[in-house]
Amino acid sequence: MGLKVRDLNVTYRIAGGAIRAVDSVSFDVAQGERLGLVGESGSGKTTTALALMQMLREPGRCDGGTAVIDGTDLLAISPAAMREQRLRAISYIPQGAMNSLNPVHTVERQMRSVMLDHGVASPRAELQRRCVTALAGVGLGAEVLRRYPHELSGGMRQRVCVAIGMLLGPKVIIADEPTSALDVISQRVVMETLGREQQRSNAALVLIGHDIGLMAQFVHRLAVMYAGRLVEIGSIPEVLTRPRHPYTRALIASIPRLRDRGRLGGIQGVTPSLRQLPPGCAFHPRCASRFERCLHDKPLLDDDPGGHHAACHLRDAA
Amino acid sequence: MVRALRRNPSFIFGLVLIVGLIAFAVIGRVFAGWNDAFPLSAPPSMPPDGEWIFGTDADGRDLFAVIVYGTLLTLKIGVIAGCLGLGIGTTLAFIAAYHGGWLDAVMRVAVDVLLTIPTLLVLVVIASVIHRSVNTTTIGIIIALLAWREPARQIRSQVLVMREAQYVKLAILNGASAVRIIFLEMMPNLLPFLGANLVVAISQAVLASIGLEALGLGSPSEPTLGQTIYWMMNESAFMLGLWWWIIEPIAILIILFVGLFLLTAGLDEIANPRLRRAEA
Amino acid sequence: MHIAWIAARRLLMFIAVVWVASSLNFFVPRLAPGNPIENKMMAQVEYGGSSVDVQSLVKAYNAKFGLDKPLLSQYLAYMHDILHFDLGYSITDYPTRVTTIILHALPWTIGLLFSTTLLAFFLGTLLGALSVWRGAPRIFAGSVPLLMVMSAVPFYLFGLILIYIFATVLQWLPLGGGMGIRDDPSLSLGFALEILRHSILPAASILLASIGIWTLSMRGMMVTVQGEDYMTYAEALGLTGRRRFVQYGLRNAILPQITLLALSLGYVLSGSILVELVFGYPGIGQQLFRAIQNQDYFVIYGIVLALICALAIAMLLADLINPLLDPRIRHGGRIA
Numbered sequence: 047m048g049l050k051v052r053d054l055n056v057t058y059r060i061a062g063g064a065i066r067a068v069d070s071v072s073f074d075v076a077q078g079e080r081l082g083l084v085g086e087s088g089s090g091k092t093t094t095a096l097a098l099m100q101m102l103r104e105p106g107r108c109d110g111g112t113a114v115i116d117g118t119d120l121l122a123i124s125p126a127a128m129r130e131q132r133l134r135a136i137s138y139i140p141q142g143a144m145n146s147l148n149p150v151h152t153v154e155r156q157m158r159s160v161m162l163d164h165g166v167a168s169p170r171a172e173l174q175r176r177c178v179t180a181l182a183g184v185g186l187g188a189e190v191l192r193r194y195p196h197e198l199s200g201g202m203r204q205r206v207c208v209a210i211g212m213l214l215g216p217k218v219i220i221a222d223e224p225t226s227a228l229d230v231i232s233q234r235v236v237m238e239t240l241g242r243e244q245q246r247s248n249a250a251l252v253l254i255g256h257d258i259g260l261m262a263q264f265v266h267r268l269a270v271m272y273a274g275r276l277v278e279i280g281s282i283p284e285v286l287t288r289p290r291h292p293y294t295r296a297l298i299a300s301i302p303r304l305r306d307r308g309r310l311g312g313i314q315g316v317t318p319s320l321r322q323l324p325p326g327c328a329f330h331p332r333c334a335s336r337f338e339r340c341l342h343d344k345p346l347l348d349d350d351p352g353g354h355h356a357a358c359h360l361r362d363a364a
Numbered sequence: 365m366v367r368a369l370r371r372n373p374s375f376i377f378g379l380v381l382i383v384g385l386i387a388f389a390v391i392g393r394v395f396a397g398w399n400d401a402f403p404l405s406a407p408p409s410m411p412p413d414g415e416w417i418f419g420t421d422a423d424g425r426d427l428f429a430v431i432v433y434g435t436l437l438t439l440k441i442g443v444i445a446g447c448l449g450l451g452i453g454t455t456l457a458f459i460a461a462y463h464g465g466w467l468d469a470v471m472r473v474a475v476d477v478l479l480t481i482p483t484l485l486v487l488v489v490i491a492s493v494i495h496r497s498v499n500t501t502t503i504g505i506i507i508a509l510l511a512w513r514e515p516a517r518q519i520r521s522q523v524l525v526m527r528e529a530q531y532v533k534l535a536i537l538n539g540a541s542a543v544r545i546i547f548l549e550m551m552p553n554l555l556p557f558l559g560a561n562l563v564v565a566i567s568q569a570v571l572a573s574i575g576l577e578a579l580g581l582g583s584p585s586e587p588t589l590g591q592t593i594y595w596m597m598n599e600s601a602f603m604l605g606l607w608w609w610i611i612e613p614i615a616i617l618i619i620l621f622v623g624l625f626l627l628t629a630g631l632d633e634i635a636n637p638r639l640r641r642a643e644a
Numbered sequence: 645m646h647i648a649w650i651a652a653r654r655l656l657m658f659i660a661v662v663w664v665a666s667s668l669n670f671f672v673p674r675l676a677p678g679n680p681i682e683n684k685m686m687a688q689v690e691y692g693g694s695s696v697d698v699q700s701l702v703k704a705y706n707a708k709f710g711l712d713k714p715l716l717s718q719y720l721a722y723m724h725d726i727l728h729f730d731l732g733y734s735i736t737d738y739p740t741r742v743t744t745i746i747l748h749a750l751p752w753t754i755g756l757l758f759s760t761t762l763l764a765f766f767l768g769t770l771l772g773a774l775s776v777w778r779g780a781p782r783i784f785a786g787s788v789p790l791l792m793v794m795s796a797v798p799f800y801l802f803g804l805i806l807i808y809i810f811a812t813v814l815q816w817l818p819l820g821g822g823m824g825i826r827d828d829p830s831l832s833l834g835f836a837l838e839i840l841r842h843s844i845l846p847a848a849s850i851l852l853a854s855i856g857i858w859t860l861s862m863r864g865m866m867v868t869v870q871g872e873d874y875m876t877y878a879e880a881l882g883l884t885g886r887r888r889f890v891q892y893g894l895r896n897a898i899l900p901q902i903t904l905l906a907l908s909l910g911y912v913l914s915g916s917i918l919v920e921l922v923f924g925y926p927g928i929g930q931q932l933f934r935a936i937q938n939q940d941y942f943v944i945y946g947i948v949l950a951l952i953c954a955l956a957i958a959m960l961l962a963d964l965i966n967p968l969l970d971p972r973i974r975h976g977g978r979i980a
Contacts, residue, residue: 129884137880
């Protein structure tokens with residue numbers, strides 16, 4: 047049950063070579079569990095999500111790996127079969143629902159379309175009832191059904207997307223930065239809504255974002271991506287209190303704290319361009335703890351029995 | 365810039381067609397006398413052959429001369445109308461957009477109303493009363509009276525956008541005069557856009573002129589391409605089977621229109637990314 | 645209400661256009677060198693066998709627009725007539741009224757123009773959308789360059805080519821006219837077929853030459869729409885390709901396309917007039933040509949004004965379709 051991703055690879059073929067946007071990413075999300083996926087812009091988080099939905103566009107291609115939900119490998123099935131799996135098995139909640147809803151259709155029409163296209167053959171009244179229930183689940187009244195997207199606030203639109211995402215009871219939900227375009231109050235409402243619905247349906251949730259603070263309050267486990275690679279994954283308490291990868295350590299250290307005053311920390315150096323990744327460990331140019339091996343040996347996620355894995359050579363040195 | 369052109373096949377093809385056409389006409393002048401383009405200069409209704417490689421029409425015009433001079437005359441109308449129209453339109457656009465306020469509002473409404481009225485109909489009204497004294501130059505001027513509308517509208521909106529650009533605001537802060545800003549700051553960025561508008565204006569002017577001529581309101585003696593078609597239609601070229609008289613002016617006009625069309629498409633491609641960069 | 649405000653603005657625009665057009669018709673002949681209208685009427689009096697009739701026209705004209713009258717009263721008399729739909733009489737066909745001439749020719753023009761424009765719009769838009777849709781067969785994309793180039797050619801040149809190929813060389817279709825020379829108008833199927841036969845080439849000229857316009861513009865809209873977030877989300881929701889194409893793609897891309905239709909009506913109208921000319925099709929274009937040849941000024945001005953008004957009405961209607969299709973324009977407010 048849940049989602050099992052193994053060795054996911056995404057390559058972009060462009061003039062002058064190929065770029066590995068996602069490099070051998072593997073992770074599991076159990077039913078009812080919440081996994082946070084963090085990383086800087088361009089680290090491959092959204093690309094991973096798109097790959098899982100079979101929504102990559104040329105010149106990007108999924109180059110290998112498996113993503114299994116309930117015995118079905120999402121990466122191996124035909125596009126037609128994938129269309130059926132979307133929203134049923136795996137559902138996607140977009141970033142910034144500002145423009146994600148069709149501007150010329152009412153909310154009800156869009157929710158109905160979704161059900162009809164997935165073979166829900168109920169009469170219209172029944173469909174409407176399901177829509178009302180779904181909206182109630184996200185704290186929106188039935189009158190929203192008759193509204194057009196531009197008549198709703200950003201927070202309301204995002205909640206509508208959450209409602210749509212839950213309509214067919216998916217096993218896995220991917221929420222791609224669902225709150226980054228919202229004000230703090232709406233953020234809280236949406237996250238609470240999302241959490242409640244996810245718990246109620248016992249779905250597996252992958253929350254993509256770059257706000258570790260938000261993650262800390264919400265997810266059970268955290269996965270950190272850097273330059274297309276998964277560098278650390280473990281339970282939230284473990285990763286936050288005993289981060290094993292220097293990048294994670296630096297990220298956590300740079301979170302401003304309420305009590306400490308002083309200068310804001312950052313991470314020295316810049317994220318490497320995917321066209322010119324450093325050999326060996328992608329992070330080594332910026333790593334204070336690097337040594338000889340890091341310059342030419344690409345580290346892989348280790349086999350920690352406690353479930354806290356890191357892709358770093360330091361573990362052997364320690 | 366050469367690299368950009370290579371990636372722009374429309375522009376190249378268009379340029380080739382137009383330049384080819386002009387070259388044909390200019391070189392052709394050497395081989396064809398102006399008088400040959402008028403009636404009774406050759407035996408009538410002769411198919412293309414030997415001495416008259418383009419044949420002759422029912423009035424005895426040497427069609428080679430007609431095509432050569434007709435192309436030049438038609439282009440002349442287009443260029444006069446296009447350049448005048450663009451000039452007037454640009455001037456008005458700058459005045460309105462730069463001044464802003466009520467002047468701009470009045471101009472916007474006026475141009476919108478005037479644009480609703482089709483060119484051909486206005487030309488018909490005007491040309492029908494001065495038909496006797498019309499020649500290619502006056503046709504060009506009359507068309508210019510209508511050709512300024514679209515450039516005025518387009519350039520006005522461009523200038524309005526540019527007025528808010530950083531480099532313009534900076535120039536204003538530096539105390540540069542309006543004239544200086546317009547000619548030294550804005551114009552260079554507008555050039556590709558103006559180029560595209562000029563080609564479109566010429567193209568539409570030619571279209572308007574042949575429409576006018578087809579209705580019989582053209583210059584009655586000068587053998588423009590449109591006039592040639594008018595004579596061809598009204599002197600039973602189809603019935604008499606004078607296919608060369610039918611095909612030749614149409615073919616030249618098609619080359620002209622397609623060439624101008626491709627040129628416009630090409631210039632649009634050049635104009636747009638440039639302007640976007642100019643904003644940053 | 646928002647729509648009311650939009651309608652009011654468009655109505656004002658319409659009134660402005662009609663006013664400008666009629667003023668144009670009033671002032672141009674009076675600004676011209678010589679006195680073309682008077683001259684024509686005088687010439688007609690001398691020429692016509694029915695000189696008595698035309699003289700009464702001249703008398704009536706002078707009563708309202710005589711040179712002795714001040715310009716303002718002439719203008720007001722003229723405007724009064726216009727508002728009462730009185731476009732005067734034909735000089736060469738006196739006592740036929742200008743409005744009669746127009747109304748006889750109108751059905752032919754509307755039939756031709758209306759049907760071909762709608763057909764071209766429909767086909768061209770669909771083709772343009774399919775040419776950039778990812779799921780569609782590649783042949784659609786391939787047809788675009790040809791259609792584009794064809795759209796550069798004026799309608800009536802196309803007409804001439806078609807006449808040459810199909811009427812002169814192949815002789816499959818008639819050379820022109822609206823019906824056979826020997827045909828008597830009747831409600832029979834045979835007559836209807838004759839009309840159809842005569843309409844094929846004129847309709848084809850307009851169709852072939854204008855389809856490219858819609859194709860090209862729809863392509864651009866469709867590409868923009870395909871890049872929008874709601875298209876990506878629609879795919880993520882697992883909606884069928886057909887629904888995404890029609891209800892998410894077409895539906896959104898068609899909004900600016902309809903505005904373009906409204907703006908292009910003038911171009912299409914002018915082109916159709918010339919097409920009628922080429923084919924001797926008994927529509928308004930043909931009447932205009934006759935009037936020009938005969939220097940029948942009242943008919944010329946009447947036709948021009950009528951066409952401009954028709955155009956303005958059509959644009960008004962097309963503008964009002966926008967709020968109907970786009971809820972964002974309809975409202976303009978939102979609930980928090």
